[in-house]
Amino acid sequence: MRAVLVSPPTPGAKWVEDAPSPVLTPGSVRVGVLECGVCGTDRDIVSGLYGTPPQGQTSLILGHENFGRVREVGEGVSGFRVGDYVVATVRRGCGRCHMCQNNSSDLCETGEFTERGIRGRDGYMAEEYVETPEYLVKVPRSLRDIAVLMEPLSVVEKAVLMGERQISLWERPARVGTHPGPYRALVVGTGAVGLLAGLVLRAEGYDVVAIDRHDDTPASELLTRAGVRHINVAEGMQKIAPEGRFQLIVEAAGSPQLDFELFRSLSPNGVLVLTGIPPAGATFPVSAGEILRTAVLENQVMAGSVNANRDYFLRGMRHLRRFRKLWGDLPGRIITARRPFSEFGEAVAAKGADTIKTVLTWSGA
Ligand SMILES: [Zn+2]
Ligand SMILES: [Zn+2]
CATH class of the missing domain: 3.90.180.10 (Medium-chain alcohol dehydrogenases, catalytic domain)
Incomplete structure (x- = not known):
C-alpha cells in the first residue's frame, strides 16, 4: 500500500x-x-x-x-x-x-x-x-467533513476539563449558584489547538480572550465570529492588561518565557493549563520569588496536559456537533x-x- x-x-x-x-x-x-x-x-x-x-x-x-x-x-x-x-x-x-x-x-x-x-x-x-x-x-455521517479535527480536539478537551475540574474544586466551599458570572478564560496561541480551545470555552459559556502575534488571520476571524476577543500581543503582554486577570488560561504556544509571564494574567484561585511543548534546552531568568509567592498567596495552580484517551474523543464529538449548531x-x-x-x-x-x-x-x- x-x-x-x-x-x-x-x-x-x-x-x-x-x-x-x-x-x-x-x-x-x-x-x-x-x-x-x-x-x-x-x-x-x-x-x-x-x-x-x-x-x-x-x-x-x-x-x-x-x-x-x-x-x-x-x-x-x-x-x-x-x-x-x-x-x-x-x-x-x-x-x-x-x-x-x-x-x-x-x-x-x-x-x-x-x-x-x-x-x-x-x-x-x-x-x-x-x-x-x-x-x-x-x-456520525453528519460530522464526516470535520471528523479529522477530533484528535487535536481531544487534546483540548483534556486540558480544558483539567482546568474546569480544578475550578470546581474551589467552587465547592462556595454556595452553588452564587458565583458572580461567567468565568473568564484566556487562550494563548491560535494554532489549531488554541483555536479549538477558544471554541470549546465559548461553547461552555466562558468569556474568552485569545492572544497571538498576528492581526487578521483566518484563526482570528473564526474566533471573532465565535465571540472571542482576539488581541495581538506581538508588542508585548501589556496589550492584554486592560482585560484584567483570568480564572482559566489554556496555553498552546510552547514558549517557556511566555508561560511564566502568564502567571501575571492569572486571577486568584486561577488555573493555568499548559499544552504547548517547550524546547527542553530553554533556560532564562525568571522572577521566581514573585511568581511563586503570588501562587501561594492566591491559590494558583499550574498543570501540564498531554495526549487524550477515548473519553476525550467522545467529548470532542459532542462539541463538534455543538459548534455546528452554534456557528454553522x-x-x-x-x-x-x-x-x-x-x-x-x-x-x-x-x-x-x-x-x-x-x-x-x-x-x-
Ligand atoms: Zn497533531
Ligand atoms: Zn502505563
Missing part, C-alpha cells in the same frame, strides 16, 4: 508505493484512511527531532490525526460494520501501570507507552490500518487546505498565520 514513511532521527519523509498492508487479525478492524491532519508534531518528526520506528523496523509510517472508514471487520468483532466512519486514538498504554490498565494511557506512569505515527507504532498516513475496537470511535460552517473552516496524500511534503512544510489545519486526503476518497 501507499504510505508516508520517516526514519528519525534522519530528517525527511518519503512516499512509498509498496509498504506492506497490515494483517487483519481476529478481534480487529481494517480501516481505509480518508484523511489525515498535519501538525507541529509531524513537522518535528520529519525534521528528525523525535519519533521512533516500531521495534525491529528502521522506518515509521507518519500521521496521528486521522479519519477513515471501516473496510473489513475481523472475527469476533461486534459494534462495527463495513462502511462505518471512525477516528482512532493515538496512544497505546504500557499495560503495566494502574492508569494504562484503567483506559487512561494519557496518564501513563511508566512512560513505556507507544503512540501511532509518533513513537514505536505505525501511524495513519497510509491507505489503511488495522486496530482493535477499544481504540476506535465511531463518527465555522468548524469546517478550521481546515484551511486539503491536499492529496502525494503532496505530503508541501502539507508538512505549510505553516504560518494563514494556515490553521492542512489535511491530507486520498484523491477520490
Whole structure:
C-alpha cells in the first residue's frame, strides 16, 4: 500500500508505493484512511527531532490525526460494520501501570507507552490500518467533513476539563449558584489547538480572550465570529492588561518565557493549563520569588496536559456537533487546505498565520 514513511532521527519523509498492508487479525478492524491532519508534531518528526520506528523496523509510517472508514471487520468483532466512519486514538498504554490498565494511557506512569505515527507504532498516513475496537470511535455521517479535527480536539478537551475540574474544586466551599458570572478564560496561541480551545470555552459559556502575534488571520476571524476577543500581543503582554486577570488560561504556544509571564494574567484561585511543548534546552531568568509567592498567596495552580484517551474523543464529538449548531460552517473552516496524500511534503512544510489545519486526503476518497 501507499504510505508516508520517516526514519528519525534522519530528517525527511518519503512516499512509498509498496509498504506492506497490515494483517487483519481476529478481534480487529481494517480501516481505509480518508484523511489525515498535519501538525507541529509531524513537522518535528520529519525534521528528525523525535519519533521512533516500531521495534525491529528502521522506518515509521507518519500521521496521528486521522479519519477513515471501516473496510473489513475481523472475527469476533461486534459494534462495527463495513462502511462505518471512525477516528482512532493515538496512544497505546504500557499495560503495566494502574492508569494504562484503567483506559487512561494519557496518564501513563511508566512512560513505556507507544503512540501511532509518533513513537514505536505505525501511524495513519497510509491507505489503511488495522486496530482493535477499544481504540476506535465511531463518527456520525453528519460530522464526516470535520471528523479529522477530533484528535487535536481531544487534546483540548483534556486540558480544558483539567482546568474546569480544578475550578470546581474551589467552587465547592462556595454556595452553588452564587458565583458572580461567567468565568473568564484566556487562550494563548491560535494554532489549531488554541483555536479549538477558544471554541470549546465559548461553547461552555466562558468569556474568552485569545492572544497571538498576528492581526487578521483566518484563526482570528473564526474566533471573532465565535465571540472571542482576539488581541495581538506581538508588542508585548501589556496589550492584554486592560482585560484584567483570568480564572482559566489554556496555553498552546510552547514558549517557556511566555508561560511564566502568564502567571501575571492569572486571577486568584486561577488555573493555568499548559499544552504547548517547550524546547527542553530553554533556560532564562525568571522572577521566581514573585511568581511563586503570588501562587501561594492566591491559590494558583499550574498543570501540564498531554495526549487524550477515548473519553476525550467522545467529548470532542459532542462539541463538534455543538459548534455546528452554534456557528454553522465555522468548524469546517478550521481546515484551511486539503491536499492529496502525494503532496505530503508541501502539507508538512505549510505553516504560518494563514494556515490553521492542512489535511491530507486520498484523491477520490
Ligand atoms: Zn497533531
Ligand atoms: Zn502505563
